[in-house]
Amino acid sequence: MRQNVAPWQRAAMRPAVLGRAAPPPGMGLAQLSHVGDGNVGQGTGAANATKPDLIVVGAGIAGLYAARRLARAGARVTVLEGRSQPGGRILTERPSQSASPVELGAEFVHGRSPELHQLIKEAGLELERVEGEHYELDAGEVRPAKVLGEVLDALGHPGVDDAGTALDLAKERHFGREQTRWLTHFVEGFHAAPPDRVSARSIVRQSAATESQSRCRQGYGALIDYLCAELVNAGASLGFGSRVESVVVEPHGVVVRDQWREHHAGACIVALPLPMHQAPKELGGVELDPAPEAVTVASRRLESGLALRVTLRLAEPAEFQRALPHGSFIHVLDEDFPTWWSGSDGNEPRLVAWCGGPRCARLAGERRAAAAALEVLGRITGKTVPELRALVREVHVHDFGVDHFSRGAYPYELAEETDGDLPLVAGRAPLLVAGDFFDADEVGTVSAAVKSGHAAASVLLGEERHSSE
Numbered sequence: 039m040r041q042n043v044a045p046w047q048r049a050a051m052r053p054a055v056l057g058r059a060a061p062p063p064g065m066g067l068a069q070l071s072h073v074g075d076g077n078v079g080q081g082t083g084a085a086n087a088t089k090p091d092l093i094v095v096g097a098g099i100a101g102l103y104a105a106r107r108l109a110r111a112g113a114r115v116t117v118l119e120g121r122s123q124p125g126g127r128i129l130t131e132r133p134s135q136s137a138s139p140v141e142l143g144a145e146f147v148h149g150r151s152p153e154l155h156q157l158i159k160e161a162g163l164e165l166e167r168v169e170g171e172h173y174e175l176d177a178g179e180v181r182p183a184k185v186l187g188e189v190l191d192a193l194g195h196p197g198v199d200d201a202g203t204a205l206d207l208a209k210e211r212h213f214g215r216e217q218t219r220w221l222t223h224f225v226e227g228f229h230a231a232p233p234d235r236v237s238a239r240s241i242v243r244q245s246a247a248t249e250s251q252s253r254c255r256q257g258y259g260a261l262i263d264y265l266c267a268e269l270v271n272a273g274a275s276l277g278f279g280s281r282v283e284s285v286v287v288e289p290h291g292v293v294v295r296d297q298w299r300e301h302h303a304g305a306c307i308v309a310l311p312l313p314m315h316q317a318p319k320e321l322g323g324v325e326l327d328p329a330p331e332a333v334t335v336a337s338r339r340l341e342s343g344l345a346l347r348v349t350l351r352l353a354e355p356a357e358f359q360r361a362l363p364h365g366s367f368i369h370v371l372d373e374d375f376p377t378w379w380s381g382s383d384g385n386e387p388r389l390v391a392w393c394g395g396p397r398c399a400r401l402a403g404e405r406r407a408a409a410a411a412l413e414v415l416g417r418i419t420g421k422t423v424p425e426l427r428a429l430v431r432e433v434h435v436h437d438f439g440v441d442h443f444s445r446g447a448y449p450y451e452l453a454e455e456t457d458g459d460l461p462l463v464a465g466r467a468p469l470l471v472a473g474d475f476f477d478a479d480e481v482g483t484v485s486a487a488v489k490s491g492h493a494a495a496s497v498l499l500g501e502e503r504h505s506s507e
């Protein structure tokens with residue numbers, strides 16, 4: 039858990055109180071700005087009882103980003119979050135006696151999303167480029183992962199027919215046995231997806247969009263802290279421990295129900311992970327009435343993949359780590375944790391063990407995952423259990439697959455369901471849905487979530503028409 043209490047936390051940890059004058063039917067926030075004092079968009083930031091209310095459900099980066107834009111524009115915003123902290127799948131620990139953070143969820147900044155890069159800049163965070171080379175460890179021998187390079191090159195170029203699954207793509211492009219094995223490893227590891235189900239077209243598309251990657255030196259969590267501080271400064275409320283069950287459009291706005299009570303507001307942005315839309319209400323899913331068509335299509339078209347990362351803080355670098363340039367990725371195919379890299383560690387030796395795709399299911403749960411990572415480390419370093427105990431000082435892990443509020447790591451597109459792109463945001467005022475499952479180029483990334491949150495706020499600010507119902 040987070041060790042430090044950010045300044046915004048002291049100010050913001052209060053229950054949400056809503057329920058003011060409702061707006062006229064069928065109006066968006068931009069229109070509502072003219073009900074009351076009419077200055078939404080002038081950026082006064084302070085709470086004002088005559089202004090319309092907006093509820094954002096979910097304090098992940100998509101929800102916080104949207105909330106911040108609207109709060110800055112002068113809207114009175116409340117964010118309702120099921121967990122006791124914001125960030126969702128951005129979860130950064132700051133271990134005691136360590137200068138650098140440990141990421142349990144998102145680590146890399148992918149692609150070139152202008153909104154995300156602008157936000158990072160604004161928050162004063164430093165980006166460090168990840169230039170790591172890829173190596174394979176096979177029968178005790180380390181060598182450059184040449185076949186992985188060939189596969190990544192091939193994925194960087196669209197084929198004539200990428201309509202099927204990733205495995206169909208392997209056949210279509212006449213991949214040999216080794217290339218198919220590495221393609222499987224890549225699709226499972228990077229996309230958290232089963233190669234016999236995921237859409238080849240979406241893999242190729244994302245490979246083209248993800249040219250470079252970097253990480254925030256201060257940790258992704260610093261971005262969450264920044265957004266929360268901004269929200270608090272703009273007079274917004276952050277309500278934690280609010281497990282939302284339904285959002286219903288009514289003639290005068292929306293009614294959001296959590297496990298405690300009803301909250302009334304003029305409009306609502308729902309910014310939840312896809313599985314919360316796919317699960318039935320009796321199993322903890324969130325009911326939307328009416329559900330925007332694009333959410334129904336996304337629920338059919340995408341699945342949520344599994345991924346597990348275990349970060350090991352070490353007393354000294356592992357031998358194979360020492361032998362390779364800093365930032366290298368090492369692949370040990372067929373192991374339970376088949377991908378390893380040095381963490382964002384400053385000068386402290388760390389290793390991240392990564393497992394993605396269906397094989398994660400058998401490692402479910404933090405204890406099991408940590409034990410499995412140590413077993414693999416023992417095998418690849420040849421160390422005994424007592425030697426490993428001396429080497430590994432701390433283990434950090436969070437299993438988002440069994441976490442009630444995420445139910446998976448990130449989404450991937452199914453092969454049979456890829457006709458046309460989904461919009462960046464679904465619905466129309468007063469009910470909009472945002473999330474990392476809407477952006478075909480960068481699906482399942484922080485960048486996609488930010489873009490979608492941005493688009494949702496734009497719709498309510500009247501900068502964009504709704505893109506879908």
Ligand SMILES: Cc1cc2nc3c(=O)[nH]c(=O)nc-3n(C[C@H](O)[C@H](O)[C@H](O)COP(=O)(O)OP(=O)(O)OC[C@H]3O[C@@H](n4cnc5c(N)ncnc54)[C@H](O)[C@@H]3O)c2cc1C
Nearest residue numbers: 096098099100120126127143144145146282443482483484
């Ligand atoms: C292990 C892992 C590694 C990753 N690595 C990367 C990476 O390197 N780079 C990258 O770009 N992306 C990565 N991702 C994906 C990235 O984290 C997500 O795409 C992004 O954070 C999604 O943001 P979001 O706001 O859409 O959703 P979330 O972060 O999931 O936020 C949704 C919020 O809604 C809350 N919530 C859920 N249900 C309810 C409810 N019923 N009521 C109220 N609140 C609710 C959740 O608690 C959560 O806070 C990774 C994800 C994981 C799990």
